[in-house]
Amino acid sequence: MISKENLELLCELSKLHLTEEEFAEYGKEMTDIISLMDTIGESDFEYNLIDTTNAVPFSELRADEIETFDNMKGIVDNGPQTVANQFVVPKIVD
Amino acid sequence: MTTVSLLRKKLDQKEISSVELTKEYLKKIHENEHLGAFNTVCEDEALISAAKADERIASGDSAPLTGIPMAIKDNICTKGIKTTCSSKMLESYAPPYDATVMEKLNSQNVVVLGKTSMDEFAMGGSSQTSALQKPKNPFNIECVPGGSSGGSATAVSAGLCSAALGSDTGGSIRQPASFCGITGIKPTYGTVSRFGLVAFGSSLDQIGPMANSAEDCGIILNAIAGQDKHDRTTRKHEIDFLSCIGNSIKGMKIGLPKEFFGNGIDEEVKTAVLNVAKFYENMGAELVEVSMPTLKYAVSAYYLLACAEASSNLSRYDGVKYGYRTDAPESYDELIKKTRSEGFGTEVKRRILLGTYALSSGYYDAYYKKALAVRQQCKAEHDEIFSKCDLMLTPTAPTVAYKVGANIDDPVKMYLADICTVTANIAGIPAISVPCGCDKSGMPIGFSLSAKRFDDAKLIGAADIFEKENPHPTANI
Numbered sequence: 001m002i003s004k005e006n007l008e009l010l011c012e013l014s015k016l017h018l019t020e021e022e023f024a025e026y027g028k029e030m031t032d033i034i035s036l037m038d039t040i041g042e043s044d045f046e047y048n049l050i051d052t053t054n055a056v057p058f059s060e061l062r063a064d065e066i067e068t069f070d071n072m073k074g075i076v077d078n079g080p081q082t083v084a085n086q087f088v089v090p091k092i093v094d
Numbered sequence: 095m096t097t098v099s100l101l102r103k104k105l106d107q108k109e110i111s112s113v114e115l116t117k118e119y120l121k122k123i124h125e126n127e128h129l130g131a132f133n134t135v136c137e138d139e140a141l142i143s144a145a146k147a148d149e150r151i152a153s154g155d156s157a158p159l160t161g162i163p164m165a166i167k168d169n170i171c172t173k174g175i176k177t178t179c180s181s182k183m184l185e186s187y188a189p190p191y192d193a194t195v196m197e198k199l200n201s202q203n204v205v206v207l208g209k210t211s212m213d214e215f216a217m218g219g220s221s222q223t224s225a226l227q228k229p230k231n232p233f234n235i236e237c238v239p240g241g242s243s244g245g246s247a248t249a250v251s252a253g254l255c256s257a258a259l260g261s262d263t264g265g266s267i268r269q270p271a272s273f274c275g276i277t278g279i280k281p282t283y284g285t286v287s288r289f290g291l292v293a294f295g296s297s298l299d300q301i302g303p304m305a306n307s308a309e310d311c312g313i314i315l316n317a318i319a320g321q322d323k324h325d326r327t328t329r330k331h332e333i334d335f336l337s338c339i340g341n342s343i344k345g346m347k348i349g350l351p352k353e354f355f356g357n358g359i360d361e362e363v364k365t366a367v368l369n370v371a372k373f374y375e376n377m378g379a380e381l382v383e384v385s386m387p388t389l390k391y392a393v394s395a396y397y398l399l400a401c402a403e404a405s406s407n408l409s410r411y412d413g414v415k416y417g418y419r420t421d422a423p424e425s426y427d428e429l430i431k432k433t434r435s436e437g438f439g440t441e442v443k444r445r446i447l448l449g450t451y452a453l454s455s456g457y458y459d460a461y462y463k464k465a466l467a468v469r470q471q472c473k474a475e476h477d478e479i480f481s482k483c484d485l486m487l488t489p490t491a492p493t494v495a496y497k498v499g500a501n502i503d504d505p506v507k508m509y510l511a512d513i514c515t516v517t518a519n520i521a522g523i524p525a526i527s528v529p530c531g532c533d534k535s536g537m538p539i540g541f542s543l544s545a546k547r548f549d550d551a552k553l554i555g556a557a558d559i560f561e562k563e564n565p566h567p568t569a570n571i
Contacts, residue, residue, distance in 0.1 A: 007447075014405065014450045015412075016443055017435040026447065032506050033397075033448055040394040040464050047467035059330065062323045074174070074190025080419035087414050092426045 112161030157202035171290035180224035183437035193290020210245030232569035240270030265515025268527035272490035272540025283522035287322035295400035308557035338555025344378030349483035396516035398465035405449030480546035490540035
């Protein structure tokens with residue numbers, strides 16, 4: 001069973017808040033899920049960092065050039081709270 | 095069943111206009127709102143696009159998809175049209191830009207009918223984790239359409255659009271295609287740009303078509319594939335996805351991995367897929383038994399990788415720049431925590447927690463790094479199989495569509511149901527799901543063909559051969 005302390009740490013790292021009821025529910029489910037994930041430990045494969053058969057190939061980097069984005073209004077309109085094209089957040093520094 | 099290729103002929107021969115066609119589809123969408131296929135219907139925009147398409151057709155300059163009414167999964171950014179990911183978090187989000195696939199479709203004057211419902215942030219296999227519309231299976235509305243691209247599958251299967259785009263991270267195009275009796279392909283990773291696809295598992299995600307035929311999938315892939323400067327994982331690889339249509343399958347080797355036909359696969363599904371093998375054998379293909387020993391670790395490796403990437407990708411939802419924001423937070427930390435806790439649904443939170451666990455100090459080597467090792471081995475096994483075979487044949491899903499509400503409280507059972515599809519994403523190979531009849535209850539069964547990277551056209555050609563002799567089942571709506 002995943003401990004409540006462990007789950008609290010995961011919530012903090014994930015920036016999630018769970019109610020007491022959710023803690024109980026997620027604790028049980030996470031324990032079952034992690035038991036399934038543990039089966040991977042039975043394999044004896046080692047990750048090869050320099051293996052060129054990596055599943056995600058990358059193309060060449062594009063030139064690092066500035067491009068203008070012409071829809072500032074579209075960005076600002078999606079902001080939950082904005083003032084003068086700035087996103088407003090609660091006070092961070094006293 | 096109306097295919098894109100048939101509509102192209104009718105439009106070009108002026109048997110019907112795009113406006114007339116669009117009105118027909120919109121009428122059908124409204125008549126079938128109970129199916130929950132769409133989060134947003136773009137009625138006005140669709141009719142404007144259709145009128146422009148008609149002008150282009152009249153000028154004799156039509157592209158393969160000009161004037162064709164399509165539906166788009168609600169995690170693909172459409173400029174000025176809501177892109178919700180079926181989440182409270184993005185319920186009001188209207189992207190300020192188009193995804194690359196939308197730019198490509200718009201350049202052909204495709205008509206976008208609307209945005210289709212899905213599992214929240216594409217996390218699920220039933221589309222029931224949606225916080226908005228929950229799509230139903232047109233073959234039996236008490237059953238799920240599969241997921242996560244369930245709305246797209248429902249819309250195509252019920253004839254609410256001619257074709258649709260979905261996205262596939264661990265089977266999210268193929269499994270709903272199988273459940274709803276349509277064809278869907280996950281292209282080779284790097285074929286279609288992910289720019290503007292709301293990220294889930296970036297090393298696994300691919301956009302792909304869902305349609306009434308493999309040929310239609312090829313037509314759509316020809317339109318949306320290609321290298322994109324905004325997505326460094328796209329490859330410069332010129333493919334005509336229709337190039338193998340009409341080719342014989344004689345002499346091709348089709349691998350049957352024994353692990354995909356063992357316990358856990360429904361007997362009716364197994365029989366139907368083995369009948370497909372016999373069909374191809376009768377058409378001149380050679381069947382070869384192959385093996386994929388890593389399959390037993392595939393679900394764990396997939397969920398560890400996908401959730402690790404999701405936990406990172408979804409960290410952007412903090413209530414600051416776009417999306418849902420909690421009311422009156424007292425601090426910046428509270429703003430982020432309450433926004434995320436209220437905006438995300440249960441399954442999304444579950445996967446963020448799992449991904450964070452896999453990446454956290456003390457567990458990274460045991461889980462995430464081990465999953466990367468399994469991924470390398472899985473890819474090596476695929477390379478080995480495709481050195482002996484042209485194609486691999488498997489079931490798309492262990493069962494047919496199940497009842498709404500079943501499995502929803504058992505995440506482990508839900509995850510294990512992805513066993514037949516996740517390896518294609520892990521290895522980055524193309525895979526197509528094609529209907530092969532129905533079970534005793536009348537629900538569609540799908541088979542899957544996969545091939546080595548960038549052999550997508552070969553899959554489409556082989557699927558087309560089967561479809562020509564075995565029509566898709568049709569939903570009675």
